Amino acid sequence: MDNSLPPRLRSVPTETKLVIGLVSGAELVNHMYLVLFPPILGVLASDFEVSLFLLGLAMGAQGVTNTVFQLPFGYLSDNYSRTLTLGLSLGFGTLGVFIVAVAPSYPVLVAGQLLLGLGVAGHHPTHFPLLSEATPPELRGRAFSMRGFAGNIGFAIPPAFITAAIGLGGLSWRHAVGLIGIAGAVYTIVTLFVFVRYVGPGVTRPDRDDTTDTHTTRPLSQRILAELRSLAAAPAILALTFLAFIAAMSGWGVTTYTVILLTDGYGVGLDTANLTLTAMFLAGAVMVLVGGDLADRLEPGPVIVATFAVVGLLVTLFGSLAIPPVFAIVVALLIGGIRSLAGPARSKLTDSFSGRQALGMNFATITVGTMVGGALAPALFGALIDYVAIQVAFFAIAGFTFLALFVTVAIVYSYDESTSSEGVSTD
Structure with a gap:
């Protein structure tokens, strides 16, 4: 047997498997919440009598909170309780979904998205520290990829589920969104019970070694300033945050407007376009597992660079409208699969640059970049579609993808293992 290979999941403790499974399930729920709008953008525009630009702003609203x-x-996760952070995240997100389902007007729809965004905010600062604490370093790429796999399945569910629900007599998009919220509520209750009952404090409590706990004795304003100063002194984390922003602009541009490109640009039927979006996420779910294996076997940088290079070329071809519709669907599936290869490598790179007591804050900081990109992308590319042309929007998405490639090269060139364990100080 080759002892250099990472251990298989069956060889690790039961608690590790449990944490990976629960966190992965939470990510599935989280991602279902994030893609409620793309399958029904046309229906929402008609029901609420608003433009794609305004719906893009509504999607961006969750990115704001x-x-x-x-x-x-992140601060709550690093200093108090990761179980509490996870519970608040799932709870607020689920409540936001229910508000979206019953929204009588556009402002209420936006309010639901704002609350949904508040819930989503707690996932990355909690998920990655939980996985990192519960999983040995040589297996973390695969652990991150399991979470990514579940997240892609979560992305894949709403397009197919909502399309099927609307196709049934007497059901509407509101019923479908409400059922998704009910599933999330049940999962929240089960997950919190299992964490409290079966996961030890070594995983769920902050990794702090100071007995005096000066973070709680200092005034809150001083603690906040200390955290911000530490962030400013972590250049690799800030660089990865910028990369996350660029990658999110590209990723959310594709996710949000693939259905519109297929229907309006290629003349594909709405049902087929939504199923294509679902298939893209399913392809991503498979490929993220491959990405996890690559992240544990290879250096993260080359995996990320190669992924962005290929995806950039595919998005350019997809947006050109120069290929037959059936080929466009194939290209969309390739984009959905290949773009997922980089996820575990980026997460492992962040983990390697982070101090163990700053995992929540560092992943939170990088997720800020992701969320800013997620907030801006729908409105920006929606405006390009509304006022310029859909091809221009997808060429812009490809441009962000290639920019992410160059930023990754700069990070790999500028930082190496000597930057490991930087990040937010807990002193």
Whole structure:
């Protein structure tokens, strides 16, 4: 047997498997919440009598609260309780979904998205520290990929489920969204019970070694300033945050407007376009597992660079409208699969640059970049579609993908293992 290979999941403790499974399930729920709008953008525009630009702003609204509350949730995760952080995240997100389902007007729809974003904000600052604490270093790429696999399945569910629900007599998009919220509520209750009952404090409590706990004795304003100063002194984390922003602009541009491109640009039927979006996420779910294996076997940098290079070329071809519709669907599936290869490598790179007592804050900081990109992308590319042309929007998405490639090269060139364990100080 080759002892250099990472251990298989069956060889690790039961608690590790439990944490990976629960966190992965939470990510599935989280991602279901994030893609409620793309399958029904046309229906929402008609029901609420608003433009794609305004719906893009509504989607961006969840990115605003998501961004604002990343660091508070990161601080809560690193200093108090990861179980509490996870519970608050799932609870607020589920409540936001229910508000979206019953929204009588556009402002209420936006309010639901704002609350949904508040819930989503706590996931990254909690998920990655839980996985990192519960999993040995040589297996973390695969652990991150299991979470990514579940997240892609979560992305894949709403397009197919909502399409099927609307196709049934007497059901509407509101019923479908409400059922998704009910599933999330049940999962929240089960997950919190299992964490409290079966997961030890070594995983769920902050990794702190100071007995005096000066973080609680200093005034809150001093603690906040200390956290921000530490962030400013962590250049690799800030660089990865910028990369996350660029990658999110590209990723959310594709996710949000693939259905519109297929229907309006290629003349594909709405049902087929939504199923294509679902298939893209399913392809991503498979490929993220491959990405996890690559992240444990290879250096993260080359995996990320190669992924962005291929995806950039595919998005350019997809947006050109120069290929037959059937080929466009194939290209969309390739984009959905290949773009997922980089996820575990990026997460492992962040983990390697982070101090163990700053995992929540560092992943929260990088997620701020992701959320800012997620907030801006729908409105920006929606405006390009509304006022310029859909091809221009997808060429812009490809441009962000290639920019992410160059930023990754700069990070790999500028930082190496000597930057490991930087990040937010807990002194």
